[in-house]
Amino acid sequence: MHSFRLMLRKISLSLIILIATLAILTxxxxxxxxxxxxxxxxxxxxxxxxxxxxxxxxxxxxxxxxxxxxxxxxxxxxxxxxxxxxxxxxxxxxxxxxxxxxxxxxxxxxxxxxxxxxxxxxxxxxxxxxxxxxxxxxxxxxxxxxxxxxxxxxxxxxxxxxxxxxxxxxxxxxxxxxxxxxxxxxxxxxxxxxxxxxxxxxxxxxxxxxxxxxxxxxxxxxxxxxxxxxxxxxxxxxxxxxxxxxxxxxxxxxxxxxxxxxxxxxxxxxxxxxxxxxxxxxxxxxxxxxxxxxxxxxxxxxxxxxxxxxxxxxxxxxxxxxxxxxxxxxxxxxxxxxxxxxxxxxxxxxxxxxxxxxxxxxxxYTGPTRTGSALIAAETADADKQATPRHRGKKARLADKKSDSASEPKADGKDAGKDAKSTEPKSVKHANAKPDSAVKPAAADKPVAKPAKPKAVAKPKSTTSEAKPADQKTAAEPHT
Structure with missing residues (x-):
């Protein structure tokens, strides 16, 4: 009877070891x-x-x-x-x-x-x-x-x-x-x-x-x-x-x-x-x-x-x-x-x-290997290409202040929005370009260019549409 109990204990111990081992191995x-x-x-x-x-x-x-x-x-x-x-x-x-x-x-x-x-x-x-x-x-x-x-x-x-x-x-x-x-x-x-x-x-x-x-x-x-x-x-x-x-x-x-x-x-x-x-x-x-x-x-x-x-x-x-x-x-x-x-x-x-x-x-960065001031310049150039629409709008308005006195009033209204589209190809060339719907109208560089041919506007639209799917997916992806 004693040997039987001893055998049961050994079997129980073996099962415990086996279960514990499987918990680690699988x-x-x-x-x-x-x-x-x-x-x-x-x-x-x-x-x-x-x-x-x-x-x-x-x-x-x-x-x-x-x-x-x-x-x-x-x-x-x-x-x-x-x-x-x-x-x-x-x-x-x-x-x-x-x-x-x-x-x-x-x-x-x-x-x-x-x-x-x-x-x-x-x-x-x-x-x-x-x-x-x-x-x-x-x-x-x-x-x-x-x-x-x-x-x-x-x-x-x-x-x-x-x-x-x-x-x-x-x-x-x-x-x-x-x-x-x-x-x-x-x-x-x-x-x-x-x-x-x-x-x-x-x-x-x-x-x-x-x-x-x-x-x-x-x-x-x-x-x-x-x-x-x-x-x-x-x-x-x-x-x-x-x-x-x-x-x-x-x-x-x-x-x-x-x-x-x-x-x-x-x-x-x-x-x-x-x-x-x-x-x-x-x-x-x-x-x-x-x-x-x-x-x-x-x-x-x-x-x-x-x-x-x-x-x-x-x-x-x-x-x-x-x-x-x-x-x-x-x-x-x-x-x-x-x-x-x-x-x-x-x-x-x-x-x-x-x-x-x-x-x-x-x-x-893009371009050849750079160091010192050349590297800083390359970083700045890449950053400028990624500038958000808001940043681009501010820069455009600041650049246009000197010419505002010679332009028609309210240059940043609907007409300015049209002109902003004509400059959009500069932004859509880059990975972080935003869709057109996110672009805030910027001040017009040349109000007199407002009646420009519609074909000039059609070109950036097609460029934007090509960049948009990749940009939206890239923006949606977290840094994980």
């Missing part, structure tokens, strides 16, 4: 997701869920675009100061983008910063055309590089991750790419953890919510399309140990950051219960799964959920579907089992909900 998920956390130096896998399941990469594609570009720089085929020109193909890309008109020139350095922080799809094409001659030529280089690195589940069709048949990767392959960036390009690694950039008047925070919020966060890139869900390749360093976390298919931008923080925290904890976890080997040895990528379009963008304005996070979308609620559930499961086994830390959802640590935005 946190509850509401839909298809893939997770992976590895040691950056050794490639040792600390945790994996669907890590070799094919997935749509979305904008994490730009990590390979950056890798191929920076390798070309390292090999001397171009430099960070090389000037590239925005082509009509680049300018036609969907948001998020900088919105530069064809013919605009930008350095490789600035294009990389805009692509990795702003997730600018047009800058990805600018780099692709500058390095590979065309999107197809550069995509071939991306695929060759992927095969060389051992990314056997990856294929690329474009350099920015916008939806395309055949654009596929996996959490395993993305971890391999992140390790390659750290190993092969240490001198350029700062590109993947810039907290924010400033172009003219506009400041854009890095979409990776871990940067400036999670202790030690130092990489890499986010991504989203409806089919993929919210993706993130992240890294962090603590006490000289660097980990890489990959999250694919999260339900929101907040959730992908929370998931990554959970993975990193468990990896850094390395507590005495790690012996309970089975050995998963290294990331290169994970066995690929032969399957089709899950398509999360209906879940991400169907029903009551609103499609984001870009391939990045949007708070109004993230708030639907209860992103933080799910986080609390998995956090509490880990907290229940690991309480008292590691130093206390704020819940990831709370840690990542606050504002990022203050930092000075990195200035980006």
């Amino acid at each position: 946190p509850r998920v509401a839909h298809a997701e893939a997770w992976l956390v590895v040691e950056a130096d050794s490639g040792k896998v600390l945790e994996a869920t669907n890590a070799t399941y094919p997935w749509y990469p979305a904008s994490v594609t730009k990590l390979m675009t950056a890798y191929v570009t920076l390798k070309a720089i390292k090999e001397g085929r171009l430099s960070l100061d090389t000037l590239l020109t925005v082509s009509p193909v680049a300018a036609s890309q969907s948001p998020a983008k900088m919105g530069f008109k064809p013919g605009t020139q930008v350095t490789v350095d600035n294009a990389l910063k805009m692509m990795l922080v702003r997730s600018a799809n047009d800058m990805a094409v600018v780099l692709a055309e500058g390095v590979g001659g065309s999107i197809d030529g550069f995509s071939a280089q991306m695929n060759q590089t992927a095969q060389k690195l051992g990314m056997t589940q990856t294929s690329y069709v474009n350099p920015n991750g916008l939806p395309a048949d055949g654009q596929i990767t996996s959490a395993r392959d993305l971890a391999i790419l992140a390790r390659a960036i750290i190993r092969d390009l240490p001198e350029f690694e700062y590109f993947v953890h810039i907290p924010s950039i400033r172009f003219g008047r506009r400041v854009t925070q890095n979409f990776n919510k871990l940067i400036g919020r999670y202790p030690g966060a130092d990489g890499f890139k986010t991504g989203f399309i409806c089919a993929s869900g919210y993706n993130l390749v992240a890294s962090a360093t603590r006490n000289g140990k660097r980990l890489i976390a990959v999250v694919l298919g999260a339900s929101s931008g907040q959730m992908r950051a929370v998931r990554a923080a959970q993975l990193l925290e468990r990896g850094f904890a390395n507590n005495s219960l790690s012996w309970l976890r089975p050995s998963l080997g290294t990331v290169d040895n994970l066995v690929p799964i032969d399957a089709s990528p899950p398509n999360l379009r209906d879940e991400m963008c169907g029903g009551k959920r609103h499609k984001p304005a870009s391939d990045e996070d949007e708070d109004t979308v993230a708030s639907n579907g209860g992103g933080t609620g799910s986080a609390s559930g998995s956090e509490s499961a880990v907290t229940f089992f690991a309480a008292g086994l590691q130093p206390p830390m704020a819940k990831p959802s709370e840690l990542l909900a606050g504002a990022p640590a203050p930092s000075e935005p990195i200035v980006v």
